Structure formats: C-alpha cells, structure tokens
Amino acid sequence: MQATNLETLVTIQYNFDQPTNRAQTRSSKWEKYPPGTIPLWVADMDFEVSPTIRQALADRVAHGIFGYTKPDLEWAKAVTDYYQTTHNWTIKPEWIVWVPGVVTSMNLACRAWSQDHNKVLTPEVIYPHFHSAPTNNNKQCLFMPMTYAQGRLRVDINSLPAKPHQDAKLMLFCNPQNPGGCVYTAEELQAIDAYCQQHELILVSDEIHADLILDADKKHIPYGSISEYALNNSMVLGAASKTYNLAGLACSWAVIANDELRSSFQKAMHGIVPEINPLGYIGTVTALQTERDWQQQLLQYLRGNRDYLAQEFDAIEGMNMLPLEATFLAWIDVSELGLENPPAFFEAAGVGMSPGAGFNDANFMRLNFGCQRAVLQEAIARIKQALANR
Ligand SMILES: Cc1ncc(COP(=O)(O)O)c(C=O)c1O
Structure with missing residues (x-):
C-alpha cells in the first residue's frame, strides 16, 4: 500500500490491515465488553509485533529455561x-x-x-x-x-x-x-x-x-x-x-x-x-x-487511521475530535450530543471506548485507533446508526 502522506514518503510493506484474532488469549482489551462489542479502549494495539521481534522472542522461548x-x-x-x-x-x-x-x-x-x-x-x-x-x-x-x-x-x-x-x-x-x-x-x-x-x-x-x-x-x-x-x-x-x-x-x-x-x-x-x-x-x-523501519510504517498507518477518524467525526454533528499530534488515542468531545450517559450509549451501540471521566473530563470519550482500518469503519458505522436511531 502506498503512503498517503507525501511528507514522509514511507511505503507500507507490513500489512497492518491484516485481521487479527485475540480471542482465547485473556486479552484485557478484548475481554472487557460482551462478545460482539468492538473494544477501542485500553492502550494496546491489535497488530502483531514485527517479524523480527517475534523471531527474537521465539528464539529465546526455544531455549526453554526462564x-x-x-x-x-x-x-x-x-x-x-x-x-x-x-x-x-x-x-x-x-x-x-x-x-x-x-x-x-x-x-x-x-x-x-x-x-x-x-x-x-x-x-x-x-x-x-x-x-x-x-x-x-x-x-x-x-x-x-x-x-x-x-x-x-x-x-x-x-x-x-x-x-x-x-x-x-x-x-x-x-x-x-x-x-x-x-x-x-x-x-x-x-x-x-x-x-x-x-x-x-x-x-x-x-x-x-x-x-x-x-x-x-x-x-x-x-x-x-x-x-x-x-x-x-x-x-x-x-x-x-x-x-x-x-x-x-x-x-x-x-x-x-x-x-x-x-x-x-x-x-x-x-x-x-x-x-x-x-x-x-x-x-x-x-x-x-x-525496528525503526517497522515503527515508521506503523506511524504511517496510524496517521491514516487518525485522518480517517478526523474526517468522519467532522461530519458527525455533536462529536468533536481534537486534532491529535501523537499517540493512537483520539480524544473526542461528545458533550454537544447531550447524552445522559455517553459510555453506556456507545457501548449499547457496540463500541467500547474509554469514558472521559476516568481521565477527569466527562465531556469526552477516548478512542483507541491502534487497530485495522476496517474495524474503525465498522465502529463509525455503528456510532452513526445509533445516533440516527435515538
Ligand atoms: C501515559 C501512560 N503511562 C503509562 C502507561 C502504562 O505503562 P505501563 O504498562 O508500563 O505501566 C500508559 C498506558 O496506557 C500510558 O498511556
């Protein structure tokens, strides 16, 4: 996939779009919400580690003594x-x-x-x-x-x-x-x-x-x-x-x-x-x-995710995503939606984000976009649907 941001001219070779499955791994992220809810909360990503890190860990595991x-x-x-x-x-x-x-x-x-x-x-x-x-x-x-x-x-x-x-x-x-x-x-x-x-x-x-x-x-x-x-x-x-x-x-x-x-x-x-x-x-x-090269490619993919979300939230009335300089954690002001309980509303829509109250600002929700773009697209579709239905 070719980079969209010409400033950095990074070509993405690793496939960050590849779906991953974290079921049965006791993942904190994936076990918090009922099955079917898209978990976009705690700050870990749904991407596999780089092949080199994986190999280095496998080599160490092969030794068998810890x-x-x-x-x-x-x-x-x-x-x-x-x-x-x-x-x-x-x-x-x-x-x-x-x-x-x-x-x-x-x-x-x-x-x-x-x-x-x-x-x-x-x-x-x-x-x-x-x-x-x-x-x-x-x-x-x-x-x-x-x-x-x-x-x-x-x-x-x-x-x-x-x-x-x-x-x-x-x-x-x-x-x-x-x-x-x-x-x-x-x-x-x-x-x-x-x-x-x-x-x-x-x-x-x-x-x-x-x-x-x-x-x-x-x-x-x-x-x-x-x-x-x-x-x-x-x-x-x-x-x-x-x-x-x-x-x-x-x-x-x-x-x-x-x-x-x-x-x-x-x-x-x-x-x-x-x-x-x-x-x-x-x-x-x-x-x-x-792993500097892998990291540069990851950043390129995350920029794409951030830009995708910024564009989508721009078009959703009442949800204002802050411009984001760093991290894979979007900070979204949902106060204009006038929801009684924003975390419960989004969870009922099938999207599990971190409540802003946990960070001491209940007007916001935090969305972890360290995941495949297709997952974000599904989350956005669910949010739009839930807002249209209310
Ligand atoms: C700002 C910040 N500090 C620390 C941590 C957690 O670090 P650790 O797991 O090394 O304790 C996080 C995890 O989300 C974080 O965002």
Missing part, C-alpha cells in the same frame, strides 16, 4: 543509543534503571521523593494513574490546570499556582500527553523547567508515547535534555511497550542522571518490585535496536 535474568550492560546501551539516534539526547548506561512498568515507576517516585501527606503536582486531565499514584502512597494531588487552547490539551503553564504548597516537592508530567496527544514544544518544556527550578521541584516525565508522534512537523524532546537543572532533578520514563505493542511483557526503563535520586529510587524498589522477565528484555531491546 530463570531470573540479570540485565546486560549492552541492553542499557541499546537505550542510550536509542536516545542518541532517535532523540539526540546523550545519556549514560549507568543512569538506566529497568522497571517492569512506567506506572510502577510513578508510584515509586511518590514513595521515594516525597514525604507522607506532601502534595504532588499532577495534570488535572490525565491518564488515571497520575492521580492514583500520589494517593496510593499517602500523598495528595495538587491539580495543575489544563488548557484546550488551539485544540491542544496541555498543562496551562500560565495558570500554575504562583506558590505551590510548601509541601510540594514533586511534579508528575506526561509528554506526549495522554489523553489529547499534545507534544510539548521546547518553549513549553522550558517554562515548566523554569517553574520547577523556581520551586525546587523534582519532575517525573512519562514519555511512554514518545515514538508515536504523528505530525511530521512535531518533535519529541526528552525532558532531561532541556536544561542542567532538568537533567539533575528529573526522571524520564520510557518503554517500547506502546510503540511496538509489547505491553504484556512488562518492561520499561527510568533514566535518572542524579546519583542520589537514583539510589533512593532503587531503595524504594527493594523487596517490592520484581525483576524484569527475560522476554520483556528481549522484546524491548530488539525493538530499540532494529
């Missing part, structure tokens, strides 16, 4: 090389801490870097774990106001409290932002950094969607590359799980340049956080080392 696994320094180097070549950020292998999940790291940061009952600054409209991580760990959320200006849902830097609470030591931050898919610009990151410097805050930057930038003119900037202060007072969280569809293999990394912060973070892991499983490492490292 004991505790010690990370190889070469694997940390795969991460540092990835940052260098993909995001032009020079980091050291010893700064990498392997963690089974990004959410785990957020929770650990709340334990390690703030005291009980401290406040944690966190975006007001965000992936739910940004609100549960502080409260899970005996902290209180201090919501950072958001703006939808220019259709980009992001922290409203100009409305941050002039003086955050004296007990606020930590800020949680998401770039690209989920939901909404905003990619923060250098200026926006510098303003956040200036605020953190002024108030001596440590920032946790969840960058799990960094390699899912859809707009050719947008660029992901790792937070730690913004300034010396940012480097020494932050943790950047990354994973191959979203981009390469490996979420079930439970592998991620944290980049912590500051020795003291790294050591207190690792101390908080002791006895609680299990080691990464061998397949998690193999999948992640193979993705980073060899």
